[in-house]
Amino acid sequence: MKHVFFFGDGRAEGNAQMADELGGKGANIAEMTNLGIPVPPGFTISAELCLDYLKEGKLPDPVRAEVNEAMARLEEVVGRKFGDENDPLLVSVRSGAKRSMPGMMDTVLNIGLNDRSVAGLAARSGNPRFAYDSYRRFIQMYGEVVEGIGGKGGADNPFEAAIEAMKQKAGVERDIDLTPDDLQSLAQSFKEICRKETGQAFPDDPWDQVLSAVEAVFKSWNTKRAVEYRRINRIPNDMGTAVNVMAMVYGNMGEDCGTGVVFTRNPSSGENRLYGEFLLNAQGEDVVAGIRDPEPIEQMKDHLPEAYQQLLDTCHLLEQHYQEMQDVEFTVQRGTLYMLQTRTGKRTARAAVRVAVEMANEGLIDRRTAVSRVQAEQLDQLLHPAVDPAAEVEALTVGLPASPGAAVGKVVFDAEDAVRRGSEGEAVILVRRETVADDFPGMVAAQAILTSRGGMTSHAAVVARGMGKCCVAGAKEIEVDESQARFSVNGTVVKENDWITLDGSTGRVMLGKVPLVEPELTDDFRTLMSWADEIRLLRVRTNADTPKDAARAREFGAEGIGLCRTEHMFFEGNRINSMREMILAGTEAGRRSALDKLLPMQRDDFEGIFRAMDGYPVTIRLLDPPLHEFLPHESAELDVLARQLDVPRAKLDRIIENLTEANPMLGHRGCRLGITYPEITEMQSRAIFEAACKVAAAGVEVHPEVMVPLVGEVEELRSQEKVVRETAEQVFAEKKRRVEYLVGTMIELPRAAVTADEIAEVAEFFSFGTNDLTQTVFGLSRDDSGRFLPQYVEKGILKINPFQTLDQGGVGKLVDMAVKLGRQTNERLKIGICGEHGGDADSVMFFHRIGLNYVSCSPFRVPIARLAAAQATMQD
Numbered sequence: 001m002k003h004v005f006f007f008g009d010g011r012a013e014g015n016a017q018m019a020d021e022l023g024g025k026g027a028n029i030a031e032m033t034n035l036g037i038p039v040p041p042g043f044t045i046s047a048e049l050c051l052d053y054l055k056e057g058k059l060p061d062p063v064r065a066e067v068n069e070a071m072a073r074l075e076e077v078v079g080r081k082f083g084d085e086n087d088p089l090l091v092s093v094r095s096g097a098k099r100s101m102p103g104m105m106d107t108v109l110n111i112g113l114n115d116r117s118v119a120g121l122a123a124r125s126g127n128p129r130f131a132y133d134s135y136r137r138f139i140q141m142y143g144e145v146v147e148g149i150g151g152k153g154g155a156d157n158p159f160e161a162a163i164e165a166m167k168q169k170a171g172v173e174r175d176i177d178l179t180p181d182d183l184q185s186l187a188q189s190f191k192e193i194c195r196k197e198t199g200q201a202f203p204d205d206p207w208d209q210v211l212s213a214v215e216a217v218f219k220s221w222n223t224k225r226a227v228e229y230r231r232i233n234r235i236p237n238d239m240g241t242a243v244n245v246m247a248m249v250y251g252n253m254g255e256d257c258g259t260g261v262v263f264t265r266n267p268s269s270g271e272n273r274l275y276g277e278f279l280l281n282a283q284g285e286d287v288v289a290g291i292r293d294p295e296p297i298e299q300m301k302d303h304l305p306e307a308y309q310q311l312l313d314t315c316h317l318l319e320q321h322y323q324e325m326q327d328v329e330f331t332v333q334r335g336t337l338y339m340l341q342t343r344t345g346k347r348t349a350r351a352a353v354r355v356a357v358e359m360a361n362e363g364l365i366d367r368r369t370a371v372s373r374v375q376a377e378q379l380d381q382l383l384h385p386a387v388d389p390a391a392e393v394e395a396l397t398v399g400l401p402a403s404p405g406a407a408v409g410k411v412v413f414d415a416e417d418a419v420r421r422g423s424e425g426e427a428v429i430l431v432r433r434e435t436v437a438d439d440f441p442g443m444v445a446a447q448a449i450l451t452s453r454g455g456m457t458s459h460a461a462v463v464a465r466g467m468g469k470c471c472v473a474g475a476k477e478i479e480v481d482e483s484q485a486r487f488s489v490n491g492t493v494v495k496e497n498d499w500i501t502l503d504g505s506t507g508r509v510m511l512g513k514v515p516l517v518e519p520e521l522t523d524d525f526r527t528l529m530s531w532a533d534e535i536r537l538l539r540v541r542t543n544a545d546t547p548k549d550a551a552r553a554r555e556f557g558a559e560g561i562g563l564c565r566t567e568h569m570f571f572e573g574n575r576i577n578s579m580r581e582m583i584l585a586g587t588e589a590g591r592r593s594a595l596d597k598l599l600p601m602q603r604d605d606f607e608g609i610f611r612a613m614d615g616y617p618v619t620i621r622l623l624d625p626p627l628h629e630f631l632p633h634e635s636a637e638l639d640v641l642a643r644q645l646d647v648p649r650a651k652l653d654r655i656i657e658n659l660t661e662a663n664p665m666l667g668h669r670g671c672r673l674g675i676t677y678p679e680i681t682e683m684q685s686r687a688i689f690e691a692a693c694k695v696a697a698a699g700v701e702v703h704p705e706v707m708v709p710l711v712g713e714v715e716e717l718r719s720q721e722k723v724v725r726e727t728a729e730q731v732f733a734e735k736k737r738r739v740e741y742l743v744g745t746m747i748e749l750p751r752a753a754v755t756a757d758e759i760a761e762v763a764e765f766f767s768f769g770t771n772d773l774t775q776t777v778f779g780l781s782r783d784d785s786g787r788f789l790p791q792y793v794e795k796g797i798l799k800i801n802p803f804q805t806l807d808q809g810g811v812g813k814l815v816d817m818a819v820k821l822g823r824q825t826n827e828r829l830k831i832g833i834c835g836e837h838g839g840d841a842d843s844v845m846f847f848h849r850i851g852l853n854y855v856s857c858s859p860f861r862v863p864i865a866r867l868a869a870a871q872a873t874m875q876d
Helices: 019-034 048-056 061-078 115-125 128-145 158-170 180-198 206-222 224-233 284-289 297-303 305-322 349-361 367-373 376-383 415-423 437-445 459-467 523-535 547-555 566-571 575-584 588-612 635-645 649-659 671-676 678-697 714-735 750-754 770-778 789-794 811-825 841-849 859-875
Strands: 004-008 042-045 091-097 107-111 241-247 258-263 275-280 326-333 336-344 400-403 406-412 428-432 448-451 470-473 478-481 486-489 492-495 499-503 508-511 539-543 561-565 617-621 703-708 742-747 765-768 830-833 854-857
Touching (some): 019 042, 019 091, 019 241, 019 336, 107 206, 128 180, 158 180, 206 241, 258 305, 297 305, 305 326, 305 336, 367 859, 376 841, 376 859, 400 459, 406 415, 415 428, 437 459, 437 566, 448 459, 459 470, 470 499, 539 547, 547 859, 561 566, 561 854, 575 588, 575 649, 671 678, 678 703, 703 714, 742 750, 750 811
Parallel strands (some): 406 428, 539 854, 617 703, 742 765
Antiparallel strands (some): 004 042, 091 241, 258 326, 326 336, 400 470, 406 499
């Protein structure tokens, strides 16, 4: 089996389609070679060897033989010998995985030099400064990458300290101003650093150097930064990296030489013009490491006009060939351009949308390709305020990026304070250990929410995402002291009224008022989304509890409401008092009296939502949370409630104690409340149908869908359906008007999934509540699992957090089973999903495959779901 692939002299043993074997860099180097683009010759060692090497700890002997053969062929093409002391062939060793991981793995340049061959290079080139500059660079890179000395830079790096000492001694500010003698002395200092740090002399044998560098690049696949990058970008760990060994070309031989990095289009804005930087008389690491200040690429034409024009022509050729924006590295040696690599350019969401649309309009790609080019999750960047990229900030701590966007505000620790101060026009950020249902009004009033506990699907995270509000959750380093109105992080104390900034897209918490930039939806964005809508089959609804949220979601392209949570409505204004009166009533008559007060309030809410969703379906979930969540917990608040309801405090305490449950998530909630207290279901059904009849009379096209939560047994649904339909008929008779409606259920318990065929005898629709279904399948609390789930992912026990992306191997199997069982009973059964997974691109792909009719997500995730649904259709 072949493991080493040669490229050079206008031919390559590979092409762009061989990224699995050659890695992305090696495949593109081979492709450029075959296109006749000037590329230094060399060879690529297959990525398939990487994991074998990491497992066995050595290169197989047959591979070493292939490397020897490839090096001999390289010597023949270049006309120099590797290890020759008079005219040495020098090589670089670079990583290159199938998926681009910029800066995450290692590179070593100028391999093959020692004290003897550097003198030969100086004599042969007639440029001692260039020779010794190359030598000291090689020793430093080898020391850092292969021998692990001093990391990749910084104040504690002994090589950097030696350079600074040499510059001070020589009286110069820049490396480029050091003399040949200075550089020769520096090289010897570097060798001594290596000897002291490793206890061994620096290797002189070029073959020891190159093989050790190859092994170091393979090892860099498992560095902490590379592993973390793959985790964040969802790149598989079992891919490995290839190794590219390439003959050196030199940008540091003089003023007719240089090096640079360019994008064929602006990666920030998407503008169709070359964007990048270059340095005269430098090697590639200088640009990346910021050792010297590079010049804008446009100024290269003043220094190297012919090479600049060749660069323009080559970049145009590459973009036309790949039909994609390219990120290119190049070197100019003695006025001649050499391309070192090309790859698909990383870009912001704004640039991705513009590039895709403009390339389609240019005829370079078609519309379907344009839709596939933008990562659905990237769209989040376009819909929320963001921290100004130009702002120089340092994070106080980093939590979980629970809801995207950025916000600036004064710290408050109490939800009522947030409401009061927010209503007075103050910008506040609500800081809590964790939020509870009582905090909802304060969350609405705050600019953002910060919690020290909880995960990506905690109460704070779910509610914030639903409102499109910035949230950082589970910031574990924060110690919240609500009694003293302050929090602390590693000795830094932040008090109430101090200004902080949250970045919900990265999880950063920053002191002070950091500048923000506002989102701007462009014509290109609207164009791309219209193309996506022409392609997709899956419908996209929104989770919205207010007319304002519903209207916003329609602006983002929502085609209905898949989840309206009625419980949130009870926390607004004085409604909570009537709700508490109902809960504390000891008789049915007392409960009905309190519910009569809530009826007009609920009806008004539903009217507003129906009007906002004119022509689209609205799925309204009946009351779901356990009743104790609507009651206060603090002693002072309980005293106030006792006075308001004229109930002795001791009696109130007994009632609350009786309502307290050991495991409320699996307790007296959902349909169980409606069965125990059918008057609650009656009131909510009446509010729905009275509102529907009223707006229908005004010409609004209304399609209510009543959803019964937490059903695990078909008879539970049958009981609640009876109440809903009887109430509907009463309202229709009173109003002398009928509206079409559906009654269905939320599938959020494993038993509901496996008995879906029975439940479908009654239900007209299913909506999967994948948040609770994930909890009940895994036996995990989404609020508490944030403390340990990240370690599960880090250790490979779970590939992903199942509350962020659907667990297709377990939860997904149940969902798929329920879909099939339900449609066996009722082939017209409408099926959707209203959990947080409805806005996750990977999960949307799965829901499309198993044949759901729609997904529903928070308003700000609607564009993501629309684009992901289109991409899922194209994958079919």
